[in-house]
Amino acid sequence: MTHNDIDTLVKGWICDTATGPVNPRVQQVVLRLVGDLCKAIEDLDIQPSEFWKGLEYMSEAGARNELGLLAPGLGLERFLDIRADEAEAKAGLTGGTPRTIEGPLYVAGAPESKGYARLDDGTESDNAEVLFMQGTVRDQDGQPLPGAKVEVWHCNLLGNYSFFDKTQSHFNLRRTIIADGEGRYQLRSILPVGYSCPPQGTTQRLLDQLGRHGHRPAHIHFFVSADGQRKLTTQINIDGDKYLWDDFAFASREGLVPPVRHVSEPGAIAAKGLQAPYA
Ligand code: MBD
Numbered sequence: 001m002t003h004n005d006i007d008t009l010v011k012g013w014i015c016d017t018a019t020g021p022v023n024p025r026v027q028q029v030v031l032r033l034v035g036d037l038c039k040a041i042e043d044l045d046i047q048p049s050e051f052w053k054g055l056e057y058m059s060e061a062g063a064r065n066e067l068g069l070l071a072p073g074l075g076l077e078r079f080l081d082i083r084a085d086e087a088e089a090k091a092g093l094t095g096g097t098p099r100t101i102e103g104p105l106y107v108a109g110a111p112e113s114k115g116y117a118r119l120d121d122g123t124e125s126d127n128a129e130v131l132f133m134q135g136t137v138r139d140q141d142g143q144p145l146p147g148a149k150v151e152v153w154h155c156n157l158l159g160n161y162s163f164f165d166k167t168q169s170h171f172n173l174r175r176t177i178i179a180d181g182e183g184r185y186q187l188r189s190i191l192p193v194g195y196s197c198p199p200q201g202t203t204q205r206l207l208d209q210l211g212r213h214g215h216r217p218a219h220i221h222f223f224v225s226a227d228g229q230r231k232l233t234t235q236i237n238i239d240g241d242k243y244l245w246d247d248f249a250f251a252s253r254e255g256l257v258p259p260v261r262h263v264s265e266p267g268a269i270a271a272k273g274l275q276a277p278y279a
Pocket residue numbers: 069072101102103104105195216249251
């Protein structure tokens with residue numbers, strides 16, 4: 001069958017025969033996607049057994065809650081970012097901290113505090129390296145944004161995120177920090193490790209067959225928002241990680257790898273002019 005024949009055929013299925021209200025955008029998108037899928041079935045001679053296997057795969061991925069992991073793993077979430085960057089560049093909106101993907105593991109409603117937060121509940125203190133981080137939220141002109149909201153989340157020493165990992169306390173390693181009068185925020189946490197796809201999960205099963213790994217470098221997620229400003233979704237990566245530039249989710253970017261200074265004496269932090277609280 002030719003692609004033209006397929007277009008005609010599919011248009012006949014997804015046409016307006018309804019008595020109820022139609023959503024033209026849904027119609028347009030579904031028409032396109034079904035048509036493209038039929039063309040792939042035709043061109044690649046996809047067998048019925050393969051088709052049903054694919055459907056079963058998506059069902060299982062959904063049942064296991066892994067569709068949100070599959071999307072970044074296939075580069076699709078990165079693609080949305082590339083398009084967002086392009087749209088902003090076209091609108092003349094350049095500069096600032098680069099965006100990168102949200103991923104599937106954000107949870108709303110983390111405890112909120114002003115200026116500073118400790119993210120970890122202390123349960124891994126014996127094995128963790130303490131992490132201090134601080135910064136200033138600025139607008140496009142470099143002016144500080146007092147009261148900006150900084151939402152932070154990351155995984156623990158096992159690469160697991162609270163809520164998804166029921167063994168962790170609620171909102172462990174998740175906080176919302178309201179920047180102070182000068183737009184500054186500070187946090188204390190534990191240095192996270194990298195994330196890996198569940199080894200027995202649907203995403204890893206597919207990655208295996210694609211000849212790919214399912215690892216992410218150690219990273220920390222951020223939403224940064226303020227009145228009248230676009231919301232920034234981003235992450236930082238921890239320098240030195242084996243997977244720093246080999247992220248299965250394609251989220252690593254220049255400008256998102258801040259310097260990490262390892263110190264053995266807590267006092268050394270203050271001595272270098274950082275005002276990290278030790279609470
Ligand atoms: C993560 O922690 C993550 O940040 C992404 C993008 C995908 C899977 C796990």
